Amino acid sequence: MMTQVNRQIVLASRPVGEPKSTDFKMVESVAREPETGEVLCRSIYLSLDPYMRGRMSAAKSYAKPVEIGGVMEGGVVGEVLSSNFSDIKTGDFVVGAGGWQEYFTLPGTSLRKIDSERAPISTALGVLGMPGMTAYVGLSNIGKPQPGETVAVAAASGAVGSVVGQIAKIKGARAVGIAGSSEKCRFVVDELGFDDCINHRDPDFKEQLQKACSDGIDVYFENVGGPVFKAVLPLLNQFARVPVCGVIAHYNDTALPEGPDATPLILRSALVKRLTIRGFLVFDYVDQEAEALEQLTQWVSDGRLKYREDFVSGLEAAPEAFIGLLKGKNFGKLLVEVSPYDKA
Amino acid sequence: MMTQVNRQIVLASRPVGEPKSTDFKMVESVAREPETGEVLCRSIYLSLDPYMRGRMSAAKSYAKPVEIGGVMEGGVVGEVLSSNFSDIKTGDFVVGAGGWQEYFTLPGTSLRKIDSERAPISTALGVLGMPGMTAYVGLSNIGKPQPGETVAVAAASGAVGSVVGQIAKIKGARAVGIAGSSEKCRFVVDELGFDDCINHRDPDFKEQLQKACSDGIDVYFENVGGPVFKAVLPLLNQFARVPVCGVIAHYNDTALPEGPDATPLILRSALVKRLTIRGFLVFDYVDQEAEALEQLTQWVSDGRLKYREDFVSGLEAAPEAFIGLLKGKNFGKLLVEVSPYDKA
Numbered sequence: 273m274m275t276q277v278n279r280q281i282v283l284a285s286r287p288v289g290e291p292k293s294t295d296f297k298m299v300e301s302v303a304r305e306p307e308t309g310e311v312l313c314r315s316i317y318l319s320l321d322p323y324m325r326g327r328m329s330a331a332k333s334y335a336k337p338v339e340i341g342g343v344m345e346g347g348v349v350g351e352v353l354s355s356n357f358s359d360i361k362t363g364d365f366v367v368g369a370g371g372w373q374e375y376f377t378l379p380g381t382s383l384r385k386i387d388s389e390r391a392p393i394s395t396a397l398g399v400l401g402m403p404g405m406t407a408y409v410g411l412s413n414i415g416k417p418q419p420g421e422t423v424a425v426a427a428a429s430g431a432v433g434s435v436v437g438q439i440a441k442i443k444g445a446r447a448v449g450i451a452g453s454s455e456k457c458r459f460v461v462d463e464l465g466f467d468d469c470i471n472h473r474d475p476d477f478k479e480q481l482q483k484a485c486s487d488g489i490d491v492y493f494e495n496v497g498g499p500v501f502k503a504v505l506p507l508l509n510q511f512a513r514v515p516v517c518g519v520i521a522h523y524n525d526t527a528l529p530e531g532p533d534a535t536p537l538i539l540r541s542a543l544v545k546r547l548t549i550r551g552f553l554v555f556d557y558v559d560q561e562a563e564a565l566e567q568l569t570q571w572v573s574d575g576r577l578k579y580r581e582d583f584v585s586g587l588e589a590a591p592e593a594f595i596g597l598l599k600g601k602n603f604g605k606l607l608v609e610v611s612p613y614d615k616a
Numbered sequence: 617m618m619t620q621v622n623r624q625i626v627l628a629s630r631p632v633g634e635p636k637s638t639d640f641k642m643v644e645s646v647a648r649e650p651e652t653g654e655v656l657c658r659s660i661y662l663s664l665d666p667y668m669r670g671r672m673s674a675a676k677s678y679a680k681p682v683e684i685g686g687v688m689e690g691g692v693v694g695e696v697l698s699s700n701f702s703d704i705k706t707g708d709f710v711v712g713a714g715g716w717q718e719y720f721t722l723p724g725t726s727l728r729k730i731d732s733e734r735a736p737i738s739t740a741l742g743v744l745g746m747p748g749m750t751a752y753v754g755l756s757n758i759g760k761p762q763p764g765e766t767v768a769v770a771a772a773s774g775a776v777g778s779v780v781g782q783i784a785k786i787k788g789a790r791a792v793g794i795a796g797s798s799e800k801c802r803f804v805v806d807e808l809g810f811d812d813c814i815n816h817r818d819p820d821f822k823e824q825l826q827k828a829c830s831d832g833i834d835v836y837f838e839n840v841g842g843p844v845f846k847a848v849l850p851l852l853n854q855f856a857r858v859p860v861c862g863v864i865a866h867y868n869d870t871a872l873p874e875g876p877d878a879t880p881l882i883l884r885s886a887l888v889k890r891l892t893i894r895g896f897l898v899f900d901y902v903d904q905e906a907e908a909l910e911q912l913t914q915w916v917s918d919g920r921l922k923y924r925e926d927f928v929s930g931l932e933a934a935p936e937a938f939i940g941l942l943k944g945k946n947f948g949k950l951l952v953e954v955s956p957y958d959k960a
Contacts, residue, residue, distance in 0.1 A: 333888050334854075497883045510678075516887045522880040531875015536866040538882060539841045542895035543860045544677050549893040551886035 276303040279587055280373035283338045287328055290524045290598065295328065296344070296591040303375035306356045312377045313350030315370050318587070318608040319397035320346065320594045321431070325523040334553060344372035344590075347402060348610070349386065349393050360385060367396040372590055374610055391572055393613065398605035399579035400568055402554055403431030406517050408564040409557040410493060411439050414515035414550050419444030421490035424481075424507075426500045428469055429456040429580065431605035432517065435568075436493045437466045438577050445491070448484045450500055452600040459603075464578055478503045488512075497521045505537070508545055516551040524598060580604030620647040623931055624717035627682045631672055634868045634942065639672065640688070640935040647719035650700045656721045657694030659714055662931070662952040663741035664690065664938045665775070669867035678897060688716035688934075691746060692954070693730065693737050704729060711740040716934055718954055735916055737957065742949035743923035744912055746898055747775030750861050752908040753901040754837060755783050758859035758894050763788030765834035768825075768851075770844045772813055773800040773924065775949035776861065779912075780837045781810045782921050789835070792828045794844055796944040803947075808922055822847045832856075838893075841865045849881070852889055860895040868942060924948030 277300055284297040306312045327338045327345050338345055348370025352362050357380025360366060368383040370376035386396045398404060415436075417423045423440035427433040428449025437447035437460070449460040449469035457469035468484040470477060481503050488509035494501060498521030508514070541547060557564075571577035582604040584593040590608045597606050621644055628641040650656045671682045671689050682689055692714025696706050701724025704710060712727040714720035730740045742748060759780075761767045767784035771777040772793025781791035781804070793804040793813035801813035812828040814821060825847050832853035838845060842865030852858070885891060901908075915921035926948040928937040934952045941950050 334890075494883065497880055501879065501883065516883055519880060519883045519887060522884060525880060528876035528878060528881060531877050532872035533875050533877050534872060534879045535845065535877075535882065536841055536863060536869060537872060538879065539838065539845065539860055539863045539895075540866060542893055543863060543897075544895070546678075546895045546897065546900060547893075549886055549891075551883075551888070551890045553887075553890065556890060 276375060277301075278303040278373055278375040280343045280371070281587060281590055282341050282343055283328055285340065286330055286337075287325075287524075289526045291325065291328060291591075291595050293591050293595070298588060304377040306354055306377050308356050309379055309381070310355075310377055311352055311357050311360050311366065311380045311383060312354040312375065313348075313352050313366060313368075313370065313383075315348045315350050315374050315376060315587075315610040316365075316613055317349040317394045317397055318346050318370070318372060318590060318610050319348070319401070320590065320597055320602075320606040320608060321403070322518055322520045322523060322597065324594065325598060345369060346372050347397050348376060349396050350376065355380065357381070365393050367401060372587065374587060390569060394581055394607055395572070395579065397607060398431050398581060399435055399572060399577060400565060403605065404435045404568050405557075405561060405564045406554045407432050407435035407439060407493070408568060409554055409560055410515040410517055410552055411436060411443075411491070412560070412564075413557060414548070414552060415491040415493060415513050417443045417445035417491050420446070422446045422448060422485050422487055423491040423493065424448045424450065424485060424489045424504060425493040426450040426472070426496040427452075427520065427600070428460045428466065429464075429603060430495075432495055433493070434460070434464055434579060434604075435577065438464055438571075440491070441465055441467075442571065442576060446487075448481075448489075450481070450496075456603060459580065463580070472500055472503075482507060491515075493517070495520065502534070505541055508541065508547060510545050512545060512547050514547060514549040516549060517553070520598065582606050583609050585609050620719060622647040622717055622719040624687045624715070625931060625934055626685050626687055627672055629684065630674055631669075631868075633870045635669065635672060635935075635939050637935050637939070642932060648721040650698055650721050652700050653723050653725070654699075654721055655696055655701050655704050655710065655724045655727060656698040656719065657692075657696050657710060657712075657714065659692045659694050659718050659720060659931075659954040660709075660957055661693040661738045661741055662690050662714070662716060662934060662954050663692070663745070664934065664941050664946075664950040664952060665747070666862055666864045666867060666941065668938065669942060689713060690716050691741050692720060693740050694720065699724065701725075709737045711745060716931065718931060734913060738925055738951055739916070739923065741951060742775050742925060743779055743916060743921060744909060747949065748779045748912050749901075749905060749908045750898045751776050751779035751783060751837070752912060753898055753904055754859040754861055754896055755780060755787075755835070756904070756908075757901060758892070758896060759835040759837060759857050761787045761789035761835050764790070766790045766792060766829050766831055767835040767837065768792045768794065768829060768833045768848060769837040770794040770816070770840040771796075771864065771944070772804045772810065773808075773947060774839075776839055777837070778804070778808055778923060778948075779921065782808055782915075784835070785809055785811075786915065786920060790831075792825070792833075794825070794840075800947060803924065807924070816844055816847075826851060835859075837861070839864065846878070849885055852885065852891060854889050856889060856891050858891060858893040860893060861897070864942065926950050927953050929953050
């Protein structure tokens with residue numbers, strides 16, 4: 273293979289509060305030929321996900337931050353250009369931690385092959401990828417929705433929330449979504465089949481949510497935090513479960529919000545209602561990945577699990593799209609089309 | 617039986633903030649003869665426990681509040697004076713929800729017989745009663761301490777905390793207590809065998825706690841809330857468990873404390889560290905009661921589980937003792953000696 277210019281987006285500076293486009297920088301390097309056990313891929317779709325805000329920060333978290341000058345991390349669906357790994361061959365489609373760049377070279381063991389016949393390859397970053405599996409393992413292991421129970425989830429038109437509500441329905445529970453526009457709410461009810469969806473920007477959001485959850489809330493799948501959590505807390509039923517997979521409302525916070533301090537309310541609610549509040553990452557359930565993927569794929573094939581993707585075009589569009597994601601500007605799973613799918 | 621005057625302490629008014637002695641009132645009624653299936657008892661020991669503050673309040677909780685003018689609820693060890701229940705006979709010692717009064721009449725099915733040969737009957741309200749079982753089921757079902765892990769517990773010289781730390785030691789974990797005086801801390805380490813105990817009234821409490829938990833905290837048995845919770849939160853390890861059985865620091869609160877609001881910190885910590893924060897009541901595990909009691913009794917017999925009781929004398933002493941309990945004035949399981957044990 274000839275020397276191939278590889279455009280990359282690196283972290284230029286650690287954001288304070290909301291990331292700015294100048295916190296990112298486009299650089300050029302050269303695609304690296306694969307060594308033994310490695311695979312070289314062309315990036316087709318780059319996934320943009322809220323967790324990336326954490327990687328831009330030096331604060332201690334479950335994963336190491338991206339270094340200043342380092343390529344932004346991210347899941348990528350790519351086409352294999354060259355392989356020194358026995359189970360993957362040129363022309364295969366794979367998903368892995370490719371990062372924000374046009375080409376990536378990774379150990380074959382870190383990549384998952386995608387069956388492009390079974391579902392569009394982009395879904396390996398959404399409904400059939402990390403977000404879909406996050407919904408699946410969070411509900412299977414912590415939320416455990418029972419028939420007739422009420423499951424509430426925010427960012428309900430998003431990559432995780434949309435799957436949460438649909439699985440809840442499949443399990444016989446009632447699904448109430450929360451989203452950031454009336455258009456998104458309509459989609460959540462009309463297309464995804466949730467029982468109800470409330471716009472958290474409405475001034476009477478709390479009252480609407482209470483009405484939509486007239487039997488209380490048995491599972492609150494927490495992916496936003498902020499005022500939504502506050503509105504949900506008094507509606508939680510005895511023995512409710514709160515899987516926590518994200519708090520996007522706080523990722524840009526530079527300090528704790530003003531008081532009063534609701535800590536005693538949270539602890540007292542946990543006690544009086546015997547709540548289970550439990551954080552998790554999809555990686556904690558790596559042994560359930562195959563089962564989750566098979567089940568999700570089956571549901572997608574059967575038309576029981578729908579999804580919506582929101583594409584932006586070109587690697588250079590990634591920073592602005594990511595900044596928008598943290599403000600809820602996307603509508604569906606946000607993906608960057610780095611290079612055309614059908615290109616050779 | 618002759619007509620027997622029964623002194624009772626009733627709820628005179630709902631306290632605002634700290635209960636006052638005028639929130640209680642001593643009244644006299646007449647001991648009621650047992651009907652079919654019922655048992656009449658003379659109260660020997662009345663248990664005073666933090667949960668009673670909740671019963672004095674009209675706020676919604678897991679149990680109904682005591683009515684104004686109603687007898688204060690409470691666990692009591694009594695001697696049976698007269699029984700119309702087949703499994704219980706005159707002279708037996710029993711424990712049940714007798715309330716703050718000198719005599720009580722209850723269905724036999726709601727009483728548990730005490731074997732006075734195996735342990736002092738007062739222990740049926742402490743280490744071998746509700747507090748001891750709270751520690752046991754909270755650790756068995758939620759805390760699950762593993763050998764080498766660190767278990768932290770506040771009110772460590774109290775009825776629940778003292779058992780939590782000693783079970784942690786039995787399970788091979790490290791036990792770090794938190795208590796409200798240096799005298800209590802010495803007792804917790806020297807008598808109960810905790811590895812360390814920190815006085816939360818010391819100005820450098822946070823630093824001391826951090827030093828005592830140099831490997832972090834894997835189980836924090838939450839029974840106080842307040843500043844202790846705040847000090848513990850940053851020390852919690854990944855996958856730490858936080859069984860919540862009480863928040864005594866907040867029972868007298870009339871409003872939420874001033875900010876900042878730590879809610880985002882709690883949720884973010886739950887996520888990043890994959891914490892499990894879970895409220896529970898001993899009554900949720902009623903099916904484990906027999907097993908818990910047998911195990912605790914065995915440990916007491918073997919000298920592996922020690923306890924300390926703090927007696928006050930006479931029913932009239934109960935209100936002041938209870939008010940002091942909420943401020944940590946007691947030292948060990950607080951009991952009211954309502955009538956002498958050896959009286960016929």
